[in-house]
Amino acid sequence: xxxxxxxxxxxxxxxxxxxxxxxxxxxxxxxxxxxxxxxxxxxxxxxxxxxxxxxxxxxxxxxxxxxxxxxxxxxxxxxxxxxxxxxxxxxxxxxxxxxxxxxxxxxxxxxxxxxxxxxxxxxxxxxxxxxxxxxxxxxxxxxxxxxxxxxxxxxxxxxxxxxxxxxx
Amino acid sequence: xxxxxxxxxxxxxxxxxxxxxxxxxxxxxxxxxxxxxxxxxxxxxxxxxxxxxxxxxxxxxxxxxxxxxxxxxxxxxxxxxxxxxxxx
Numbered sequence: 348x349x350x351x352x353x354x355x356x357x358x359x360x361x362x363x364x365x366x367x368x369x370x371x372x373x374x375x376x377x378x379x380x381x382x383x384x385x386x387x388x389x390x391x392x393x394x395x396x397x398x399x400x401x402x403x404x405x406x407x408x409x410x411x412x413x414x415x416x417x418x419x420x421x422x423x424x425x426x427x428x429x430x431x432x433x434x435x436x437x438x439x440x441x442x443x444x445x446x447x448x449x450x451x452x453x454x455x456x457x458x459x460x461x462x463x464x465x466x467x468x469x470x471x472x473x474x475x476x477x478x479x480x481x482x483x484x485x486x487x488x489x490x491x492x493x494x495x496x497x498x499x500x501x502x503x504x505x506x507x508x509x510x511x512x513x514x515x
Numbered sequence: 516x517x518x519x520x521x522x523x524x525x526x527x528x529x530x531x532x533x534x535x536x537x538x539x540x541x542x543x544x545x546x547x548x549x550x551x552x553x554x555x556x557x558x559x560x561x562x563x564x565x566x567x568x569x570x571x572x573x574x575x576x577x578x579x580x581x582x583x584x585x586x587x588x589x590x591x592x593x594x595x596x597x598x599x600x601x602x603x
Contacts, residue, residue: 358597
């Protein structure tokens with residue numbers, strides 16, 4: 348009963364109730380089937396042979412099985428082959444390209460450094476303004492006239508304080 | 516004496532060991548009976564025994580076996596049915 352070309356029904360598992368053809372008899376336990384199920388190795392206990400038999404050779408291709416079963420009115424399971432995709436290979440950079448890359452990185456670093464410096468200077472200026480906020484306007488005018496060097500502000504403060512005291 | 520609402524048997528009783536090394540009596544809702552084969556009455560495997568509102572949250576593939584008549588017939592009865600169909 349179990350021979351190549353015999354139609355069978357699968358009676359166990361997810362493919363239960365689906366028909367197929369025996370393509371190969373592997374040993375006294377297992378066979379290879381194809382048809383409404385995908386091509387698979389099956390235990391003989393999990394199939395029920397039918398009366399029909401078709402003429403096919405051992406280990407025929409899936410397309411031939413599909414043709415043979417089409418004549419009997421059975422639709423064969425068609426699986427779409429996965430499209431072959433190749434991963435893009437990473438190309439090595441030429442020494443010139445590496446130089447350009449390094450230069451660009453340096454530029455970026457410089458930009459960041461400049462920004463940091465500017466930020467620090469801004470913070471300092473704000474601090475000085477806050478300190479000065481409490482002082483009188485006269486002192487500011489005097490500072491404008493004198494155009495002081497950066498090292499002098501301490502002296503100015505003292506002088507302005509003295510001026511305030513004298514006013515009082 | 517438990518509260519009057521807990522004296523009925525509509526809730527099942529379980530004993531739980533609680534912190535403090537004490538065994539306390541707790542009340543839980545009853546689970547439904549296990550699913551059975553439509554042909555032979557055997558208990559079906561692979562079907563969770565949960566309340567309907569919990570079954571709603573479970574995926575369909577986790578609620579029954581993925582084969583023809585899964586969740587209705589046991590595998591033995593299903594096989595016999597397939598064999599009978601093939602031999603007609």
